[in-house]
Amino acid sequence: MTNPLIHELFQKTRYLSYEVNKTLKDYNLYSSQWSVLNCVYRHNEMTLTQIWKYLNVEAPTITRTVNRLAVLGWLDIKAGKDRREKIVRLSAKALETFPSIENSMNIFENEMISDLSQEDQQLLMELLKKINKE
Amino acid sequence: MTNPLIHELFQKTRYLSYEVNKTLKDYNLYSSQWSVLNCVYRHNEMTLTQIWKYLNVEAPTITRTVNRLAVLGWLDIKAGKDRREKIVRLSAKALETFPSIENSMNIFENEMISDLSQEDQQLLMELLKKINKE
DNA sequence: AACTAAAACTTAGCTAGTTAAATAATTTGT
DNA sequence: ACAAATTATTTAACTAGCTAAGTTTTAGTT
Numbered sequence: 001m002t003n004p005l006i007h008e009l010f011q012k013t014r015y016l017s018y019e020v021n022k023t024l025k026d027y028n029l030y031s032s033q034w035s036v037l038n039c040v041y042r043h044n045e046m047t048l049t050q051i052w053k054y055l056n057v058e059a060p061t062i063t064r065t066v067n068r069l070a071v072l073g074w075l076d077i078k079a080g081k082d083r084r085e086k087i088v089r090l091s092a093k094a095l096e097t098f099p100s101i102e103n104s105m106n107i108f109e110n111e112m113i114s115d116l117s118q119e120d121q122q123l124l125m126e127l128l129k130k131i132n133k134e
Numbered sequence: 135m136t137n138p139l140i141h142e143l144f145q146k147t148r149y150l151s152y153e154v155n156k157t158l159k160d161y162n163l164y165s166s167q168w169s170v171l172n173c174v175y176r177h178n179e180m181t182l183t184q185i186w187k188y189l190n191v192e193a194p195t196i197t198r199t200v201n202r203l204a205v206l207g208w209l210d211i212k213a214g215k216d217r218r219e220k221i222v223r224l225s226a227k228a229l230e231t232f233p234s235i236e237n238s239m240n241i242f243e244n245e246m247i248s249d250l251s252q253e254d255q256q257l258l259m260e261l262l263k264k265i266n267k268e
Numbered sequence: 269a270a271c272t273a274a275a276a277c278t279t280a281g282c283t284a285g286t287t288a289a290a291t292a293a294t295t296t297g298t
Numbered sequence: 299a300c301a302a303a304t305t306a307t308t309t310a311a312c313t314a315g316c317t318a319a320g321t322t323t324t325a326g327t328t
Contacts, residue, residue, distance in 0.1 A: 001165075002172060002236065003243040005255055006150060008262050010169075011190050013147040014285075016140060019267065021286080021313095030286095030313060031135075038136060049276060056145050061315060063278060068313085084276040084323045102136065109137040115264040121139055127258040128142050130249040133153065148315075155283095155316080164283060183306060195285060197308060202283085218293045218306040 009131075016112065023108045027101050028072075034105070036065050037074060037090065041098055045089045047080060143265075150246065157242045161235050162206075168239070170199050171208060171224065175232055179223045181214060 001007045020031040029037070039054050040046050046054075052062040066088055069075040074094040080087045090098065113121060135141045154165040163171070173188050174180050180188075186196040200222055203209040208228040214221045224232065247255060 001154070001169065001243065002239050003247070005247060005259055005262075006243055008259060009143075009147055009150065012262050012265055013143055014190060016143065016265070018286080020135070032314060035135065047276080056148060057314085058316060059277065060279080060317085065314075067278095080276095082276080082324070086277075105136050109135065109140055111267055112265055113137070113139060115266060116261065120261055120264065123257065124261040125139055125142060127250065127254055127261065128139075128146050130254065131146055131150070131246055132249060133245055152316080166284060181306080191284085192286065193307065194287085194309080199284075214306095216294070216306080220307075 019112070020105075020108070023104055024101070026104070027097065029074075029101070032061075032065055033069055033074070034101070036062070036069060037094065037098070038102075040075065040088055041090055041095075045087050047085045047087055049085065051088070153246070154239075154242070157238055158235070160238070161231065163208075163235070166195075166199055167203055167208070168235070170196070170203060171228065171232070172236075174209065174222055175224055175229075179221050181219045181221055183219065185222070 001010065017031050020034070024031060024034055035055055036051060039051060043050070043054075048059065048062050048066060051066070052059050055062070066075060066077070066086075070077050073091055076089050076091050078087050078089075079085075116124065135144065151165050154168070158165060158168055169189055170185060173185060177184070177188075182193065182196050182200060185200070186193050189196070200209060200211070200220075204211050207225055210223050210225050212221050212223075213219075250258065
């Protein structure tokens, strides 16, 4: 991008996603798959629509990722009372492995922001939230 | 991601890239194509290796994007003295259109960071640069 | 009750990032 | 001078964003 700030933001995110994928490789997971697992875990169960709204991506992205995670045995899918919707939960195997992955991710993320003090983090968060179309 | 800061970073970048694509739609360009055009323009001419090292992506990404841009008439490709390398320049048509795209992008980027003061921008840049593996 | 609109999800097809492995040209080392 | 290593680029195959257009089910309107 022309603006150095926006350029840096894109660079850093690419770098982060690259490093996250390396961390998750031990579990045969990709960063986007982890995002889905993590938010489903925290909500206990979610419909596809809840997932894509939460993660701020489009519906087809989640359809695909959730199906892959189901095939790989990480997620269980069941029909809702409303027969249009699908309800997603972590499988028994996923629940068992989850704490270990979470731990690896915590270590990784703490390493990534180890140069940022508590105030730095707070500040960075506020500054990021200011990026927006008027 | 587990960490809210990293989560926010990913969200914001997705949002930015989405908005950049909307801005560039008038020119039938995608944000990554613009990144390539912009850096080639600023360097006058570049080899593929110079481009991917500058943009911090892998070689195959640039091979593909540059070829597409050549087919679309934005880039001219010629062989270098070293016959392994390819040298890339903006086409006459691209040079003609460039200022107008650049202008649209400047307006867009300024809108995006309009809530950030000069110091905010400086600070944000410094904080972003602190994100790194130790 | 029947027609229409909306919601949840899917399918297909595009760009763009990645890795792994291949090819061709140039450098290096002996 | 020749074999081996390195460098530049490419190809194929994977994940992951997106849009546009489809199906099925539910909700709303008349």
